[in-house]
Amino acid sequence: xxxxxxxxxxxxxxxxxxxxxxxxxxxxxxxxxxxxxxxxxxxxxxxxxxxxxxxxxxxxxxxxxxxxxxxxxxxxxxxxxxxxxxxxxxxxxxxxxxxxxxxxxxxxxxxxxxxxxxxxxxxxx
Numbered sequence: 001x002x003x004x005x006x007x008x009x010x011x012x013x014x015x016x017x018x019x020x021x022x023x024x025x026x027x028x029x030x031x032x033x034x035x036x037x038x039x040x041x042x043x044x045x046x047x048x049x050x051x052x053x054x055x056x057x058x059x060x061x062x063x064x065x066x067x068x069x070x071x072x073x074x075x076x077x078x079x080x081x082x083x084x085x086x087x088x089x090x091x092x093x094x095x096x097x098x099x100x101x102x103x104x105x106x107x108x109x110x111x112x113x114x115x116x117x118x119x120x121x122x123x124x125x
Contacts, residue, residue: 011050
């Protein structure tokens with residue numbers, strides 16, 4: 001542990017060994033860039049983490065592992081419990097009703113246009 005602190009101090013200075021009161025939140029793009037850098041370079045997790053200014057190399061290891069398992073969807077920020085099938089069914093029914101509603105409205109508009117065009121043709125005759 002002390003060796004890790006010494007390395008962190010040498011590479012990042014006093015900031016590298018300071019205890020943080022709050023976890024750092026990294027953006028999805030930052031995570032993808034860090035993973036791509038690791039996969040394309042021959043650097044170790046520790047070297048790359050220090051290069052990116054991270055003092056937690058195991059976090060980079062977890063990102064790479066998740067990326068290998070799930071691909072780009074590994075970093076989607078979906079939180080909370082997954083929806084139940086009944087909720088998904090209700091949502092799909094609502095969407096289907098909206099589509100039917102829009103289709104009925106479009107059909108009514110087209111029938112109205114058709115009626116207007118027939119009246120025009122009859123008038124011109």
